[in-house]
Amino acid sequence: MQEKLVSVIMPAYNAEKYIEKAIASIVGQEYKNWELVIVNDGSTDRTVEIIEKYVSKYPQQIFLYHNEKNSGAAVALNNAMHHATGEYLCWLSADDMYFETMISTQVDFLEKREEYDAVFSKCVYIDKNDKLIGGWEPEDYIGRLKMPDSKEPYYSLLMIGNAFNGCSILAKRSMFVETGNFDPEALYATDYDYWLRFAAVARIGYYDDFNVMSRRHSEQGSCIGENEIYAAKAFENMTRKKELMERLCKKAGYAYTRETIVQAYLSRMINAQGKEKELLVLTRALEAYLTEKGTV
Incomplete structure (x- = not known):
């Protein structure tokens, strides 16, 4: 063949x-x-x-x-x-x-x-x-x-x-x-x-x-030393791609809900402990997500 x-x-x-x-x-x-x-x-x-x-x-x-x-x-x-x-x-x-x-x-x-x-x-x-x-x-x-x-x-x-x-x-x-x-x-x-x-x-x-x-x-x-900061920003951008995010959540075994996205942010923040700049990006991104209208 x-x-x-x-x-x-x-x-x-x-x-x-x-x-x-x-x-x-x-x-x-x-x-x-x-x-x-x-x-x-x-x-x-x-x-x-x-x-x-x-x-x-x-x-x-x-x-x-x-x-x-x-x-x-x-x-x-x-x-x-x-x-x-x-x-x-x-x-x-x-x-x-x-x-x-x-x-x-x-x-x-x-x-x-x-x-x-x-x-x-x-x-x-x-x-x-x-x-x-x-x-x-x-x-x-x-x-x-x-x-x-x-x-x-x-x-x-x-x-x-x-x-x-x-x-x-x-x-x-x-x-x-x-x-x-x-x-x-x-x-x-x-x-x-x-x-x-x-x-x-x-x-x-x-x-x-x-x-x-x-x-x-x-x-x-x-x-x-900037890769982790940009990775955090990349995830924030991904949360705004609703169709893709829904498909990724389903594959990961989660319903595409507001609670799932918040859980993902919190999980990342736990893993970012000790990495001040990455943690700051994630914290600000989560705060923005929680205040946005029309989010899941």
Whole structure:
């Protein structure tokens, strides 16, 4: 049977230190019917030179596009999605890597499990030198994921925060089309904002293995301390998308009511204890929600 085409999208900005390893991890996949769509987001280092070396070697599979200026990850991701043609789609950051089984195992999961539109897996964390520094493997959460008719990860997205590493998601491209564009205004919570909306429309499964190497280093935007604040703002924005919020609540096992939204805010505020700025954003958002007319 012909393998279905998988599009891997990759935004790249001044990624010369790591992007060659990221691209090589796609080239080395067990699954062979892939395309890699890279958007250069105004890089000023050797990023484009490195990419072009691979484009010349794999001209039928690796494609490079350019933003006219540095516009942020969301704009680059949207540009890449626009050019992607595969039936399945996944996103790899230019400083991360896939295990060689990433695409094959997760496509196989979706081909065999028709009840799902998307699937995510576990990841390991590596440092700037590729040294293993930990792994994402929360025992209680994964235990709930494995239960029949599990409400995870919808519950976690609704009540706690991000429920998976975004680069571990592989999904039907139609789900990305239905979800729409990444939001440039979400900034350091670009992924969380997107997965909140994505989870409302897609049926998400879990593959119990490690398929992504997620890099942690000081140059990442998420390391500057603003990601949690923007995540709180992303949730506030989500509460105003009533149709999506109703669908997410239902998947998480809750009725779409005013009490559920308040409970979600309070749950997040408990988890934000000790994080003064995030707690302030959540508190103000809850106060605004309680005073708005026409809310659930």
